[in-house]
Amino acid sequence: MESTNHQFKSIDEFNVVSDVFSQAITGELIGMSNFASLSGTIDDPHEKMEAVEHADSERQHAEGFLAYANKIGLNVKINLNGEYWGRVRKVFLKYSEKNDFIACLIIQEVMLEAYAIAMYSDVGKALKGGPSKLFISIADEEKEHMDHSTEILREELEKNPPEFLKKFEEIHYDCMTILAEFSATSKCESSCGVCQGDCLKLSLDHIDLDVTTMRGNALALYAKAMDNIGIPGEKSIQWIANLPA
């Protein structure tokens, strides 16, 4: 393993940064797997290729994070079957098995992406130097994914608003409930299976972050993403209000 002279102020900071990278890499690999499954749900050859391309882009993000983590000697754990990521993956598969391309797009490109972009932006601002640049640049790439799918979802909403809203609502409760529990401001009830020491959420102060802000920013981005698709505020506020906190 190549190692650099990256300085951590304390062992606590090292552990938190390790856990942040572990969550990011696991999340990207979930994204990669989701896009790979998604490619199977698509008939249009161009869109199929695009899904594979997206899967590859998530793979590259995972590799980028992993390479950097190795470079600075972090202690990374990858677990696609952990408590929350495993449940997210299962929800995704439920829809991909039904060849429901739109549902898959909603989960991956709106819900998971909102959380990823918000988390990477916050971490990018909190960390310094190389890790900061890495998180910010990946957040920017994820934003492009989100913008692209917003166009598709907006068209889908316009075709049949009641049906689209019904579908979105069902997926919201299936998927966002997990992400809301994952990011709840209290300690995880059982280990998430990715963090290695204390619950990451309660240790974020070692890198000048806190879970309340990160969760708030993620929900705000999710709310804005719903606005951009054209989901009425009356719906989105009700859905957000019904999430666990």
Add this chain to the structure above:
Amino acid sequence: MSANHKLEQLDFAVIGHQESWNDIKAFINGMRSDDVGDLSLEQVKNTFGYIPPRSVFKMKVRSKTDALIHGVYIETFIEPDKLGMQHLRTNITKVNEAIAVAQSLNAKIIALGGFTSIVLEGNLSTFNTTETKITTGNSLTAAYILKGIEKASKKFNVDLKSSNVLIIGATGDIGMACTNYLKGSVKNFLLCARNKRRLEKFSNEISEGGCSVSYDTDLSRLLPQADIIISAASSNDIAIEHYKKPVIICDAGYPKNLELKIAKTEGISLFHGGMGHIGYGYDFNPDYTKHFYRYPLPHIGHGCVLEAVVLAFENKFENYSNGKGNISNLKIDDIYAMSIKHGLELAPFYNSKGLWT
């Protein structure tokens, strides 16, 4: 917000915020289904200050003329404990985002409710180029305050012409409008605000018009002389002590906490001013009224909100109340007349203890 281009045009939008975190909690828990249970105050605080402004319910309002108009309520999620100057930039952003939501919904006129008009300080230039018009609603608010004072004085046989009228927040938009309107109808003005230079300038203008004026930045020096008080200041630190008895108080400011600051209410007839009653009712969809509606009678609303409703009934889409110090007596009379035409009248007198008996 670029979505939903095909929406029908809404007549009006109301932009507002809640007065306390407990109000936000009640509102949010009102949206939660029974099986997920209520959120605690802490959980609500940790989440909803981050949520960008959005439409929360749609409204239909009926006029005496049978007209029916459609509107929307947009919650800014301005945090009730962050109204101070240090949060101004965040709050302006939220109000601007809320205006953008109203525009994306094709609202023809926007009412800036409560604190949201104050944060913009009349700076609406960014939005003037669009089709959507914006009003602070302060003309109708002033009209309801003034009608309230007139009616309450009659009720207690108080002669306005021989009364000392204290205006707290005299240099504000509503305070100036009320003072200007009452010129020539009262014995003496007692004007109060914190900024001495502005207060002095405005008081001089009023006295140059031939009115008797005393002014002071220290409220306690004016209170002992006041027969009637109009409070039109958004402040938490206004204390009503050592006042003259009896006294009529119209509390039109926000947050509504004047009563809490009055040690003994003996000799005080206090009502919440600037409020109107929608005679022909309204429907909300979804209807959360039971979770946030706090008035002792149905169909009560703020003058600032009702101004946009009245203008929409009249198809008069213009920036009717805009900026600070631009409310003329004519504007007050006109909007009040329009309000009456559509069955929107001064609300019955009430305060936190309920309706006046």
